[in-house]
Amino acid sequence: KQEVTQIPAALSVPEGENLVLNCSFTDSAIYNLQWFRQDPGKGLTSLLLIQSSQREQTSGRLNASLDKSSGRSTLYIAASQPGDSATYLCAVGLDNNAGNMLTFGGGTRLMVKP
Amino acid sequence: ETGVTQSPTHLIKTRGQQVTLRCSSQSGHNTVSWYQQALGQGPQFIFQYYREEENGRGNFPPRFSGLQFPNYSSELNVNALELDDSALYLCASSFRGKTYEQYFGPGTRLTVT
Numbered sequence: 678k679q680e681v682t683q684i685p686a687a688l689s690v691p692e693g694e695n696l697v698l699n700c701s702f703t704d705s706a707i708y709n710l711q712w713f714r715q716d717p718g719k720g721l722t723s724l725l726l727i728q729s730s731q732r733e734q735t736s737g738r739l740n741a742s743l744d745k746s747s748g749r750s751t752l753y754i755a756a757s758q759p760g761d762s763a764t765y766l767c768a769v770g771l772d773n774n775a776g777n778m779l780t781f782g783g784g785t786r787l788m789v790k791p
Numbered sequence: 792e793t794g795v796t797q798s799p800t801h802l803i804k805t806r807g808q809q810v811t812l813r814c815s816s817q818s819g820h821n822t823v824s825w826y827q828q829a830l831g832q833g834p835q836f837i838f839q840y841y842r843e844e845e846n847g848r849g850n851f852p853p854r855f856s857g858l859q860f861p862n863y864s865s866e867l868n869v870n871a872l873e874l875d876d877s878a879l880y881l882c883a884s885s886f887r888g889k890t891y892e893q894y895f896g897p898g899t900r901l902t903v904t
Contacts, residue, residue, distance in 0.1 A: 681833070709891060720795075720881060721834070721895040766833055770891060777891035778824065778847050779883075781833030 679704045683767055683782035690757055691790050698752040698785045700767030705745045708777055709770040712741050712752050714763045715784070721766065725752070757789045795884050795896035803902045809870045812899045814882030816863040820894070822887045823865040825857060828879040828898070840865060841887055869901075877903045 680703045690696055700710075709728050713721040725734045725741040727750070733742040740753040750767060764786045768779040796815045804810050816823050822841045826834035836849035840859035854870040863884070869876055879900050883893040 711893065713895070718879075718900070720797075720897040721883075723892060723894060726892045768833075770893075777822075777885065777887075777893065778836050778839060778849070779826075779834075779893060780836065781826075783833045 679707075679769060679771060679780045681767060681769055681780050681782035683765075683785050685785060686783065687786040687788075689788040689790065692757060692759060694757050694789075696754050696757055696787075698754070698765050698767075698787070700750040700752070700782055702748045702750075702769045702780075704771075705748050707745065707769045707771060710741075710743055710750050711768045711770065711779065712739075712750075713766040713768065715766060716763050724765075754787075757787075759789050759791050762787055762789050795882060795894050797880075797882050797896040797899050799899060800897070801900045801902075803904065804872050806872055806874060806903055808872050809868065810872060810901060812867040812869075812880050812882075812901070814865045814867070814884075814896060816865065816882075816884035817894050820884035820886050821863055822885045822891075823859055823863065824883045824885070824893065825865070825867045826881040826883065827851075827876075828881060830878070834881055837867070872903045874903050877901060 712724045727743045738755040764784040766784045768781045770777040824839040825837040828834040839847040843859045858866045879898045882896045885893045
């Protein structure tokens with residue numbers, strides 16, 4: 678059974694700092710990995726999708742890496758801003774020939790202080 | 792391009808009642824998944840529908856059931872509601888193909904009293 682862990686559970690940083698969020702998973706037989714952002718009480722916004730054959734993806738100030746063999750992914754946020762405050766969720770996708778089912782970590786709650 | 796929409800936004804039900812939640816997939820998507828997110832936790836996979844058939848299910852009892860319609864909209868039905876069913880229910884759509892990237896709706900907040 679796939680298990681996904683995110684460390685730290687919560688993080689508070691001053692504005693402008695570069696930061697790294699960590700995600701680990703127990704089964705390396707994944708199809709893809711997605712990073713999401715969730716604002717309080719809201720749905721999930723997809724930030725980055727990494728296919729199992731890829732090593733990293735970048736979008737603006739965000740960079741996500743994937744190391745399947747070690748069961749790890751990191752989300753790097755450059756020059757953090759107060760607007761980045763949210764919960765960040767990592768999810769690994771399993772394709773069992775019937776679809777792509779996501780297993781989520783518990784999230785990292787990020788607070789960026791002005 | 793229309794995103795994923797869900798209705799209603801909030802819902803309050805009494806233990807033992809039944810509830811139906813609705814989801815409209817993003818245009819061009821043929822797969823819909825449902826997730827349950829308890830407060831302070833990550834979402835948990837309930838089930839997925841493709842071509843109107845369930846093709847994957849998480850660790851949820853049979854009182855959680857669903858439908859997918861020809862226009863790829865979907866329903867989640869929960870019978871015999873329990874207090875622990877109180878959660879945010881999220882719908883996600885994707886196109887079964889190369890990337891399977893999933894796009895989520897805003898969710899329905901269900902409170903069972």
